[in-house]
Amino acid sequence: MKENHKWEKKLASSGFRMTTGRRAIINVLYKNVKHLSAEDIYMVLHPQFPNIGLTTVYRTLELLEQTGIAAKFEFGHGKAKYELTEEYSTKKHHHHLICRNCRTIIDYSDFMEDELTYIAKTESGLSKKYKFLIDNHIINFLGLCSKCRSK
Numbered sequence: 001m002k003e004n005h006k007w008e009k010k011l012a013s014s015g016f017r018m019t020t021g022r023r024a025i026i027n028v029l030y031k032n033v034k035h036l037s038a039e040d041i042y043m044v045l046h047p048q049f050p051n052i053g054l055t056t057v058y059r060t061l062e063l064l065e066q067t068g069i070a071a072k073f074e075f076g077h078g079k080a081k082y083e084l085t086e087e088y089s090t091k092k093h094h095h096h097l098i099c100r101n102c103r104t105i106i107d108y109s110d111f112m113e114d115e116l117t118y119i120a121k122t123e124s125g126l127s128k129k130y131k132f133l134i135d136n137h138i139i140n141f142l143g144l145c146s147k148c149r150s151k
């Protein structure tokens with residue numbers, strides 16, 4: 001798996017070693033299309049890796065965020081969710097709809113045409129205005145999902 005190599009290189013360039021625990025945690029994120037909390041990951045790993053404690057999972061996720069391997073979605077104390085960043089996952093480019101209430105995160109890549117036009121215009125305007133070379137963007141919309149709205 002070529003990603004395995006990428007993760008290892010990225011960790012090394014930030015001064016960290018790849019360990020069994022770190023690899024196991026990255027793998028759970030890699031194989032899962034959902035955005036996972038530390039507890040979710042702990043539950044998945046526990047049967048196979050009983051030595052990996054929840055604290056290790058928390059620490060590892062912080063490390064992965066610091067090094068840019070994972071993206072963090074904040075929901076208040078201890079409730080963050082994670083996914084691998086675009087460069088380190090197989091998921092294609094997507095935007096997010098994030099429900100503040102139930103912490104559901106919807107990935108969508110069936111972009112609306114207006115959305116694409118708007119992003120392209122915004123990017124070209126910003127690069128001119130700030131002489132900034134834009135090569136990607138992260139778009140998160142926050143609010144309430146349909147289930148939470150109907151309550």
Ligand SMILES: [Zn+2]
Nearest residue numbers: 093094095137
């Ligand atoms: Zn986009």
Ligand SMILES: [Zn+2]
Nearest residue numbers: 099102145148
């Ligand atoms: Zn919701």
Ligand SMILES: [Zn+2]
Nearest residue numbers: 083094096107
């Ligand atoms: Zn996502």
